[in-house]
Amino acid sequence: MNEIRTPWAEKVDKSCPLGEYPRPQMERASYQCLNGKYEYAITKNTASQMGEAAGEILVPFAVESELSSVQKSLQADELLWYRRKFAVNENYDGKRVLLHFGAVDWQCEVFINGVKAGGHTGGYCPFSFDITEYLKAYENELIVKVSDPTDSADQPRGKQIRKPVGFWYTATSGIWQTVWLEVVPETYIKAIKLTPDIDTASLDLSVDFVGEARLRATAFDGENAIAAAEFDKSGKLNIPDPKLWSPESPFLYDLKIELVKNAEVVDEVKSYFGMRKFSMEKDKKGYVRLCLNNKPYFQKGLLDQGYWPDGGLTAPTDEALSYDVQKMHDLGYNMLRKHIKVEPARWYYHCDRIGMLVWQDMPNGCGINQMIVGVLPNIGIKMLPDKYEKLYNRQNKEAQKLYRTELDEMIDNLYNCVSICCWVPFNEAWGQFDAKNVANHVKHLDPTRFVDHASGWHDQGGGDFKSIHKYILPLHPYVRDNRAFVISEYGGYSNVVKSHVWNIRKCFGYLMFRNKKTLSNAYRRLHTGQAIPLIKHGLCALVYTQVSDVENEVNGVLTYDRKVVKLDENMVKEINARLTY
Numbered sequence: 001m002n003e004i005r006t007p008w009a010e011k012v013d014k015s016c017p018l019g020e021y022p023r024p025q026m027e028r029a030s031y032q033c034l035n036g037k038y039e040y041a042i043t044k045n046t047a048s049q050m051g052e053a054a055g056e057i058l059v060p061f062a063v064e065s066e067l068s069s070v071q072k073s074l075q076a077d078e079l080l081w082y083r084r085k086f087a088v089n090e091n092y093d094g095k096r097v098l099l100h101f102g103a104v105d106w107q108c109e110v111f112i113n114g115v116k117a118g119g120h121t122g123g124y125c126p127f128s129f130d131i132t133e134y135l136k137a138y139e140n141e142l143i144v145k146v147s148d149p150t151d152s153a154d155q156p157r158g159k160q161i162r163k164p165v166g167f168w169y170t171a172t173s174g175i176w177q178t179v180w181l182e183v184v185p186e187t188y189i190k191a192i193k194l195t196p197d198i199d200t201a202s203l204d205l206s207v208d209f210v211g212e213a214r215l216r217a218t219a220f221d222g223e224n225a226i227a228a229a230e231f232d233k234s235g236k237l238n239i240p241d242p243k244l245w246s247p248e249s250p251f252l253y254d255l256k257i258e259l260v261k262n263a264e265v266v267d268e269v270k271s272y273f274g275m276r277k278f279s280m281e282k283d284k285k286g287y288v289r290l291c292l293n294n295k296p297y298f299q300k301g302l303l304d305q306g307y308w309p310d311g312g313l314t315a316p317t318d319e320a321l322s323y324d325v326q327k328m329h330d331l332g333y334n335m336l337r338k339h340i341k342v343e344p345a346r347w348y349y350h351c352d353r354i355g356m357l358v359w360q361d362m363p364n365g366c367g368i369n370q371m372i373v374g375v376l377p378n379i380g381i382k383m384l385p386d387k388y389e390k391l392y393n394r395q396n397k398e399a400q401k402l403y404r405t406e407l408d409e410m411i412d413n414l415y416n417c418v419s420i421c422c423w424v425p426f427n428e429a430w431g432q433f434d435a436k437n438v439a440n441h442v443k444h445l446d447p448t449r450f451v452d453h454a455s456g457w458h459d460q461g462g463g464d465f466k467s468i469h470k471y472i473l474p475l476h477p478y479v480r481d482n483r484a485f486v487i488s489e490y491g492g493y494s495n496v497v498k499s500h501v502w503n504i505r506k507c508f509g510y511l512m513f514r515n516k517k518t519l520s521n522a523y524r525r526l527h528t529g530q531a532i533p534l535i536k537h538g539l540c541a542l543v544y545t546q547v548s549d550v551e552n553e554v555n556g557v558l559t560y561d562r563k564v565v566k567l568d569e570n571m572v573k574e575i576n577a578r579l580t581y
Helices: 318-330 345-354 370-379 397-414 435-445 516-537 569-578
Strands: 036-044 055-059 078-086 095-101 107-112 115-121 127-130 140-147 179-185 188-197 202-210 214-221 224-231 234-238 253-261 264-273 278-282 288-292 299-304 335-338 357-361 420-424 465-470 484-491 493-495 511-513 539-545
Touching (some): 115 127, 179 264, 188 264, 224 234, 299 357, 318 335, 318 345, 345 357, 397 435, 493 516, 511 516, 516 569
Parallel strands (some): 299 335, 335 357, 357 420, 465 484, 484 539
Antiparallel strands (some): 036 055, 078 140, 095 127, 095 179, 107 115, 188 202, 202 234, 214 224, 278 288
C-alpha cells in the first residue's frame, strides 16, 4: 500500500494547483487558469448525462491519484465526468475565447452550457476549442466527458495498467494537465514554428494565424533587441554572433511575435529560442560520433519516467516538476530520456533553461509479447522483422493509425523545444511495426534531430542509432555501421530504502544491493570497468536506469518520494566527469 508522498504534496494550492502559465513558448497576457475543484461522477458508458455528482476532484490530478482526492480506477465500460462553473474574467466583446486542455487521457467530449464544443482523442498532447459562441454573459457551465480503456485496448498508453506490477504502473484517466482560458482578438496567432540554424546564424520562423495581417518578430538578448524582421507567414531572423545553447551554457533568447494590421498590433505572443545544432560525424577511427554545435559531444543520461507517488503522471507543483531536472544536472548528467510519456510544456521549459538534453519517447500501446521482448533478445535473437505484426501485437490496423496520428501530434507539439535532440518512436518492440519507414517519416517531419527507431532490440536497420539495452549482462562493443552506437538503457541497479518505497512487499529491480555503499561501489565498477572503456570503441551515449524509483520498481538514483539520493553524489559527479570524448 502506498504510504509515501513527495515534499511538495503539502504545498499544493488547492484553489488553483499548478497555476503557472502552461505554455512558456507562446505566452499571452490573457490567461485564466481553470485548475481547481470540479464536481465529478463515474457512470456506465451508456449514460448520456453526468447526473448527480459523486464528490469533488482536484484538477489537474488524474482520478486514480491521491492528490485528486478520489483515488478510483476508471474501468473500460465507464465514463468519467467533470463539471464546474466559471466566468470569463476578461471583457471579450469583439474577441474570441479559447478553452485549452494540456492533456486528457484518453478520449473526451467538452460541453459549454450544455452544447458540445468539441472533442479530442489521445492522452498526451494539448488541444483547444473556440467557445465564444457558447458563452453566457456571467456564469457558465463546463462539462467534460472522458472514456479511457487503458490496457483493455490498443491505443497509446505508455506503461499504464489497472493492476500495477513490475514495470507497469497505475493508470491515468481524465484530465491530468492544466485547463485554462485565453481571450484573443478576432485576428490572432494560433501556432509558431521555430528552427535555429547556427551555420547561417539565423532563426527560421513559421506562424499560423487566423485572419489577414502581417507579422513582426523581434529577438532579444536580455533587454536588448538584437534582430527584427517583418514577413507574411514565414521568415528569417539573422542572429548576430549567436550565443550557442548547450547543457553547460543554456543560453536562451527571448522572442516577441506581433500580428500587425493597419499599422496596429492586434495580437502579441512572447516566446524564446536557443541556438543549437545536432549532427553526426565520423572520428579519425571511423566511428560515428554525436555532435552538439558541430563538435563531438558525449551524452550521459538517465531514463526518466516522470511518475509521482502522490500525483501519478502529474507533478504536485512546478517546483517538483523542475526538481528532477535540476538534481540530475547538478550530478553531472547532461541528458534525460523521457520514457514512454509526454510531459507538460513547462517540463521542457525547465530542461531548456537548466540545460538538459532530452530524448523523447513516443508512448506506445498494444502491450508486449514476452517472448519477443523478454526471451529472444537474451538468447541472442535481436533482429526479428517487424513485418510479422502479430508477433509484435500490432496487427490492429486502427491502432496503427492512432499511433501515427498521435506520433505526428507529439512531434508537432514539441518541435520548438530547445532541449529535445532525439525522437524515439519504438521501445523494446512494444507494438512495433514498420519501424524503418516510421523513422524515415519522423526524419521527414523533423530533419534537425536524431531518431532512435527501435530502442533496445529488434533493430530494423533504420534511424540514426545502433541502440542497445543491456541489463545484468556485461556491456560490450558492437559491430559498427553508419549509425551511432548508443546504450539506450542499462544499469537498473536497485536498493530498497525502507519508509521510502511504494510497497515494501512488491519491490522489483534487476540487481539488488543492500545499502548505499554497496550500490555506489557497484555503480562505480559498472562505469569504470565497462562503460568508460567503450567510448574508444565508438560509444556515443548512455542512458542509465533511472532517475527515481517508480511504484514497485526500486532502481532509481532517487527514491520515489524524492527524499533520498541513493547513490554517493560525489562519486556520481566524478564518474560523469570521466564520461567524455
